Amino acid sequence: MSSVPELTRQEAPQRPAPQPESPDALRMSLAAAMTLDFAPGSFYRNACLGCINLLLTYRSGCAARCAYCGLSGDKQKKKSNCKSFIRVTWPAFTLDAIIDGIIRRQSRVKRICISMLTNSRAPRDTENICRRLRAAVDIPVSLLISPTILNRENLRRFRDAGADKIGVAIDLATPELFDHYRGSGVGGPHTWARYWECLGESLEVFGRDMAGSHFMVGMGETEADMCRAMQRVRDMGGNTHLFSFYPEGGSPLAQRLPPPIDQYRRIQLARWLIDHDRAAEKNFTYNERGAVVDYGLPRAELEAVIATGEPFRTCGCTGRDGEVACNRPYANGRPGPGIRNYPFKPEAADIRHIRLQLGLPA
DSSP: OOSSOOOOTTTSOOOOOOOOOTTTEEEEOHHHHHHTTSSOOOOGGGOOOOEEEEEEOOTTOOSOOOTTOTTOHHHHHHOTTOOEETTEEOOEEEHHHHHHHHHHTGGGOSEEEEEOOSOTTHHHHHHHHHHHHHHHOOOOEEEEEOGGGOOHHHHHHHHHTTEEEEEEEEEOSSHHHHHHHHSGGGTOSOOHHHHHHHHHHHHHHHOTTSEEEEEEEOSSOOHHHHHHHHHHHHHHTOEEEEEEOOOOTTSTTTTOOOOOHHHHHHHHHHHHHHHTTSOOGGGOEEOTTSOEEEOSSOHHHHHHHHHHOGGGBOOOOBOTTSSBSOOOTTTTSOSSTTOSSBSSOOOHHHHHHHHHHTTOOO
């Protein structure tokens, strides 16, 4: 007879409760959870987040296989309970709890952003969640969408549900890089043509300056490549939200280094000039490596722009006050002297540091 006692009914191991899914639950960035007092913590230099960043969540995960993303289908198959995205935890909460938290902390919240996954359920759930949020609070809602699973009618439905801005994360500056990291190169479903087509559709449905694209510096593009991509977005009527590549643990690019800081600063300056219609890429001059050496502006005018510090702040969706609400504190770099996107207005010491990073006298 075995000496191992049988488990009683009460002692029998219980199956874990199923992971909550959208539309009843969403994941929330750690910074947003801190803003709503759902998580403890403080922001370096008091860089409070003004946007509640939400992410759809499904047990089946995301069908995309983007090489730099912690949520890619490839990683989901290895570790389906992964909770990391953009290097931090994204805890899950019920939509009811999120709405209650936003109501209680309304004075802190200027915008809400819902990010889709590439999942067949996402279009319907995104619409329903947006409608519930807009019915509960009078705070603008942005959507970061997945063009691969959407059509123009979905965009109209999102608008009618109350969304006012659309983000399309093209991310890569050339079709070759896009295909390599997001398309056939990784066995993924996304295509360069569809992403640009969807950006155009979004601008038609939502209007000029109400849709734009995300781009990520440091994926093998030249500065000329990135400037041309940003100018293309602006010529369509959109704007660019700029990121510096930062490795995501567990992704295929976990060991890749971020781009040099001088490269990123030059692209930040180019983005601000293009998006504010202060300069056009056709007037830029590049060296033999494709790096920007001149923006086609008088030196005094360029110096005045740099002195404001504005080009080096996080670029994201604004609140009703016209100020950036989605300032994503330290989403693509660690807090400290190496800040890549300033989530607050740079101070005089910061601007001196930026000038040195650009190779200019402090």
